[in-house]
Amino acid sequence: MIDLYYWTTPNGHKITIFLEEAGLDYQIQPVNIGRGQQFAPEFLEIAPNNRIPAIVDRTPIDSGQPLALFESGAILEYLADKTGRFLARGGRERYVTLQWLYWQMANLGPMAGQNHHFRNYAPEKIEYAIQRYMRETTRLYTVLDKRLDDHEYVGGTDYSIADMAIWPWIRSHENQGQDLEDFPNVQRWFRTIEDRAAVKRALARAEEVNPKDGVEMDDEARRYLFGQE
16 A cells, blocks of 8 residues: 555656556545645655655555655656556666656756746746747747657557656646747547546545645745745
8 A cells, every 4th residue: 555645736647557557456645735735744854855746655666664755757757666557567668767757857847847936926027037938938848749759658568657647747837938839749648548538537636635736826835835934
């Protein structure tokens, strides 16, 4: 059994998608980041960076004590190794997949996140910031589109944790000022993954946890998410 500390954000969706794809037993422990639950002492023991997602694996790979992990990329890599699925165990295929996983963690996620913030949430509309992050998001979509021009999936011929990491961020393309019509290879890939039964189950779990599918951005949420000291 895996305890998943989760909220309905792109990073949270990565892990529910994997768990549904792999058929692992898990239970969701909701962490409403708009109400400050990520700062609860018991959660910080698991995720000291006060970010979701995090997991506690009650039956870890080494058969030892329960294992707590935070950072969505690390969790995906661990779960892939635990199950032997969605990531090659060795060879260049493994490293090609991992480079795209790290690309999402270091590039697409942070840049699209800043794009979201300055376009949709910032109390002051700073045109330079909006354009800066929107252009960088467009550049990253272009990189992804070029990769998918001659590859069925991001890692190559097989569906992998790289696809699971990237897809939830592309799902918010409209809020990032991106039109998938401009990226036909991304659009093809996006629709293929959207149609997977496990992805649909993962989004249904999100609906159960939080029908608003995201964060209700009121003054309390802004204080917790953007006013941290």
